[in-house]
Amino acid sequence: MDAFDILLTASFWVAAIRIASPLIFATMGELICERAGVLNLGIEGIMTVGAFAGWFTVYAGGDLWMGVVVAALAGATFGLLHATLTVPLGLSQHVVGIGITLLATSLTYFTYRLLLPEVTSPPKIEPFQPLPIPGLSGIPIVGEALFTQTPLTYLAFVAVALTAWVLYRTPLGLAVRAAGENPSAVEAQGISVTGIRMGAVMVGSAMMAIGGAFLTMSAFNSFFFEMVNGRGWICIALVVFGSWRPGKALIGAILFAAFDAYQVRLQQITGGVVPYQIFLMMPYALSILALILVARRATYPKALMIPYQKGER
Amino acid sequence: MRLEPKPAPSILVTLLYPVAAVVLTLAITSLLVLAAGASPLSVFYLVWKGAAGSQFALMETLTRATPLILTGLAVAVAFRAKLWNIGAEAQLYIGGVVTVVLGTGALPLPSFLLIPVIMVAAMAAGALLLLGPAILKTRFGVDEVVTTLLLNFIVLLFVSMLLEGVLKDPMGLGWPQSSRVVAEAQLPRIIQGRRLHYGFVIAIASAVIIWIIMKKTALGYEMRAVGHNPQASSFAGIPVNRVLMKTALLSGGIAALAGFCEVAGLKGNLTLDLSPGYGYTGIVVAMLAMLNPIGVVASAIFVAGIFVGADAMSRSAGVPSYIADVMVATALLTMVVAILFTRYRLRWK
Numbered sequence: 001m002d003a004f005d006i007l008l009t010a011s012f013w014v015a016a017i018r019i020a021s022p023l024i025f026a027t028m029g030e031l032i033c034e035r036a037g038v039l040n041l042g043i044e045g046i047m048t049v050g051a052f053a054g055w056f057t058v059y060a061g062g063d064l065w066m067g068v069v070v071a072a073l074a075g076a077t078f079g080l081l082h083a084t085l086t087v088p089l090g091l092s093q094h095v096v097g098i099g100i101t102l103l104a105t106s107l108t109y110f111t112y113r114l115l116l117p118e119v120t121s122p123p124k125i126e127p128f129q130p131l132p133i134p135g136l137s138g139i140p141i142v143g144e145a146l147f148t149q150t151p152l153t154y155l156a157f158v159a160v161a162l163t164a165w166v167l168y169r170t171p172l173g174l175a176v177r178a179a180g181e182n183p184s185a186v187e188a189q190g191i192s193v194t195g196i197r198m199g200a201v202m203v204g205s206a207m208m209a210i211g212g213a214f215l216t217m218s219a220f221n222s223f224f225f226e227m228v229n230g231r232g233w234i235c236i237a238l239v240v241f242g243s244w245r246p247g248k249a250l251i252g253a254i255l256f257a258a259f260d261a262y263q264v265r266l267q268q269i270t271g272g273v274v275p276y277q278i279f280l281m282m283p284y285a286l287s288i289l290a291l292i293l294v295a296r297r298a299t300y301p302k303a304l305m306i307p308y309q310k311g312e313r
Numbered sequence: 314m315r316l317e318p319k320p321a322p323s324i325l326v327t328l329l330y331p332v333a334a335v336v337l338t339l340a341i342t343s344l345l346v347l348a349a350g351a352s353p354l355s356v357f358y359l360v361w362k363g364a365a366g367s368q369f370a371l372m373e374t375l376t377r378a379t380p381l382i383l384t385g386l387a388v389a390v391a392f393r394a395k396l397w398n399i400g401a402e403a404q405l406y407i408g409g410v411v412t413v414v415l416g417t418g419a420l421p422l423p424s425f426l427l428i429p430v431i432m433v434a435a436m437a438a439g440a441l442l443l444l445g446p447a448i449l450k451t452r453f454g455v456d457e458v459v460t461t462l463l464l465n466f467i468v469l470l471f472v473s474m475l476l477e478g479v480l481k482d483p484m485g486l487g488w489p490q491s492s493r494v495v496a497e498a499q500l501p502r503i504i505q506g507r508r509l510h511y512g513f514v515i516a517i518a519s520a521v522i523i524w525i526i527m528k529k530t531a532l533g534y535e536m537r538a539v540g541h542n543p544q545a546s547s548f549a550g551i552p553v554n555r556v557l558m559k560t561a562l563l564s565g566g567i568a569a570l571a572g573f574c575e576v577a578g579l580k581g582n583l584t585l586d587l588s589p590g591y592g593y594t595g596i597v598v599a600m601l602a603m604l605n606p607i608g609v610v611a612s613a614i615f616v617a618g619i620f621v622g623a624d625a626m627s628r629s630a631g632v633p634s635y636i637a638d639v640m641v642a643t644a645l646l647t648m649v650v651a652i653l654f655t656r657y658r659l660r661w662k
Contacts, residue, residue, distance in 0.1 A: 041458065081646075088314060091649050094397050094458060098596055099645040106638030107345075113633035114349055233462045240456075277474035284463040288449075291460065295453040309315060 013145030020257035025211030036200030037180035041097020044232030045104030050209025055216035075209020083201035090307030122222035180301035237287035363625025364618035378617035382516035383571035384595025391564035400461030402592025403468035404439035408572025416498035439569020447561035500578035512574030
């Protein structure tokens with residue numbers, strides 16, 4: 001098969017959308033946090049927690065959707081810890097974020113070893129199955145790519161629409177955006193900046209955790225160590241690439257995933273002439289490149305990473 | 314609830330805050346030990362015994378502390394100037410790569426020349442690796458946290474590629490590992506029959522040198538000023554970007570030295586498990602030391618003790634050794650809170 005023909009196959013685009021799904025959840029989560037003025041570097045660890053919590057709920061006999069809810073709650077809990085330290089206490093968002101990632105990851109591994117001491121190979125669950133949407137899934141390529149996915153992928157697209165609607169069409173969204181741009185103005189309206197920011201970090205963290213859960217409950221069917229593998233950091237780059245806008249970030253995530261799916265197929269075509277590590281490096285290198293390309297015209301939320309104290313200017 | 318500044322406490326009281334953070338960490342992790350069905354006191358005693366209960370244990374702890382002192386210093390230097398280097402892991406690996414490239418027979422030099430040459434080359438490689446993100450930060454405004462984090466993954470894949478390609482040991486039975494460094498490139502052991510090597514001395518010396526740079530030189534002063542307030546520093550005539558570059562070179566160089574010490578002093582060759590996250594743990598080491606270079610030595614030994622002790626404890630008490638990682642991460646968070654309360658008090662109103 002020719003390197004270009006790949007782009008015209010439905011299976012390629014189905015894979016691209018599948019690879020994009022966890023990134024879409026986590027990117028929306030990070031976007032919500034940053035829009036409220038908080039950089040959440042706990043993302044990598046929170047995705048790990050979500051991957052484990054969702055998977056374990058199902059492994060222990062729970063329903064798949066219950067797994068999603070448990071993952072979201074676990075994510076929100078770490079979000080609450082992050083928010084408590086960075087919002088009212090105003091601690092460095094860099095240091096706390098890395099700390100949350102280290103804590104969430106190590107707690108997950110500890111819990112895994114504690115709950116499953118004997119297992120040698122990771123136990124499997126029955127994951128979400130593809131649910132073709134009647135009619136729409138018949139459209140060649142586009143329909144197949146978008147409408148033969150698992151319910152969790154559909155939820156990812158719903159999450160983008162919901163994030164965009166709340167941010168741009170509701171008073172709550174206005175307050176969130178203002179908390180990240182001009183917190184004093186929010187306080188002047190009698191709304192608590194602390195409350196808005198903490199809420200945003202908790203909701204955002206819950207979405208990151210669902211993104212992690214997608215890995216163990218839809219893309220794969222078991223939990224293994226280091227499975228998040230830098231996806232969280234890539235999502236942070238995607239937020240910048242998407243100029244903090246849900247729609248643009250969605251396009252970024254899909255483009256990125258398409259590239260990732262493409263490099264896997266290219267790897268098969270080149271048949272070992274080029275070392276496989278070169279292909280595996282590409283997603284990370286691409287993220288750095290994307291950051292460089294948009295950096296000059298990136299308009300960060302003005303109060304991003306700046307702690308807010310009532311009555312101070 | 315609001316934070317109110319308070320006068321700086323005395324040095325003695327300042328030293329109490331890390332102690333309080335450690336006590337809080339032990340209290341929190343006790344809950345996990347209880348969840349594992351063990352008694353916290355006996356588990357912590359076993360950790361202590363495993364880390365410092367014998368000469369052998371103590372030597373192991375100091376051996377493990379060696380790379381942590383160096384990555385801790387790398388982070389402390391960078392964070393002092395608010396250059397968020399989360400890439401010490403990658404810089405460490407690059408140091409290891411240079412060590413095996415030059416140390417496996419490429420340079421026919423006697424030991425007293427070969428070791429310094431490799432050290433300088435390794436440091437240069439690590440320094441250049443961090444210079445990239447530093448230039449992207451100062452020239453393009455790209456956040457260095459994300460670039461250094463992503464570089465960790467890229468460099469590890471690069472090392473994997475080398476170990477399956479040009480650096481692969483022909484006698485390695487197909488394992489992805491490099492050849493062993495020649496005898497002239499090896500750092501000798503401090504005590505015969507123990508694993509502690511002269512890398513530990515290099516680490517201590519580095520801490521002293523960094524302390525002198527930070528406290529006694531203009532560069533150290535400029536780094537602290539830039540970290541404290543870049544706008545004011547710039548206004549006062551400090552070339553902020555150039556100071557950040559120098560910081561990056563220094564930080565990346567020290568982190569690479571950790572890779573050199575691990576390969577030339579301990580492992581003898583380069584593998585993909587050279588570092589179990591020393592670069593990330595270095596962040597905790599630096600924060601526990603409140604970014605003080607001499608404090609880094611103490612906190613690195615403490616953190617190394619937790620890891621060495623937890624390994625020993627895990628074998629006998631059945632609590633997963635990941636408890637060590639949880640303790641270290643918890644200590645980081647309790648420490649930043651403790652530091653906050655050295656300067657502020659909470660007012661409820």
